[in-house]
Amino acid sequence: MSDFVPARPHGPLQEVLPGIWFVTGTVRMAPLVTFSRAMTIVREDDRLVLINSVRLDDEGLAALDELGTVTDVIRLAGFHGMDDPFYADRYDAKVWVLPRTRYLRGFAPDKGAEPYFRAHVEVEADTELPLRGASMISLGTKPPEGLLRLDREGGVLIAGDCLQNWAEPDRYFSLVGRVMMRMMGFIRPHNLGPGWLKATKPRPEQVRALLELSFEHVLPSHGTPVIGGAKDAYRPVIEAYDG
Numbered sequence: 001m002s003d004f005v006p007a008r009p010h011g012p013l014q015e016v017l018p019g020i021w022f023v024t025g026t027v028r029m030a031p032l033v034t035f036s037r038a039m040t041i042v043r044e045d046d047r048l049v050l051i052n053s054v055r056l057d058d059e060g061l062a063a064l065d066e067l068g069t070v071t072d073v074i075r076l077a078g079f080h081g082m083d084d085p086f087y088a089d090r091y092d093a094k095v096w097v098l099p100r101t102r103y104l105r106g107f108a109p110d111k112g113a114e115p116y117f118r119a120h121v122e123v124e125a126d127t128e129l130p131l132r133g134a135s136m137i138s139l140g141t142k143p144p145e146g147l148l149r150l151d152r153e154g155g156v157l158i159a160g161d162c163l164q165n166w167a168e169p170d171r172y173f174s175l176v177g178r179v180m181m182r183m184m185g186f187i188r189p190h191n192l193g194p195g196w197l198k199a200t201k202p203r204p205e206q207v208r209a210l211l212e213l214s215f216e217h218v219l220p221s222h223g224t225p226v227i228g229g230a231k232d233a234y235r236p237v238i239e240a241y242d243g
């Protein structure tokens with residue numbers, strides 16, 4: 001277990017929609033640079049599916065175990081995934097990713113770098129996902145970036161790095177993290193992820209494809225849930241994106 005990334009501070013598991021919980025935790029980019037990232041937990045029957053996994057501390061894991069049994073982990077963001085091996089090991093969970101997703105350290109890994117983990121399933125268009133009424137949307141960028149749409153509550157879109165909602169820095173930001181992320185344009189509600197845009201340079205039509213999806217709610221990996229009216233809230237920034 002000691003090879004896994006340690007648990008870092010996080011908040012409570014909050015049920016934001018029926019059968020869907022959201023928990024905000026910490027990512028540490030450098031010794032003085034931390035900011036928040038969030039995990040979504042979806043329950044179906046007594047199974048739990050973790051999306052955008054964030055390692056919880058012992059108390060958090062106990063709260064998670066109260067909700068059901070973790071069976072699957074779905075990775076969406078091209079630059080996340082560091083806690084997937086922990087959950088795969090602890091629960092013998094199956095890890096699902098888009099094809100060509102790799103587990104490599106850093107934002108610009110060396111060519112030929114050895115992955116630190118391998119997912120169990122690469123999700124193709126006809127792959128049956130471990131949640132009923134769920135679909136995986138690929139934005140066609142490199143590295144792959146996905147969203148998970150749940151056909152419930154008018155459409156729930158769970159996002160990795162592409163759709164964010166950091167209206168304000170939260171308690172998981174260090175002082176340097178606050179200054180840095182504000183300067184880099186991350187601190188805005190209903191935002192396209194600035195780091196993701198810079199790293200993957202999506203074409204405008206790849207971003208605009210989001211508006212073809214039907215959704216009412218967005219559960220981002222960075223920021224707070226957007227409950228109700230999410231598509232209209234994100235429409236201006238999506239339409240304004242010109243590459």
Ligand SMILES: [Fe+2]
Pocket residue numbers: 037077079080160161221222
């Ligand atoms: Fe991220």
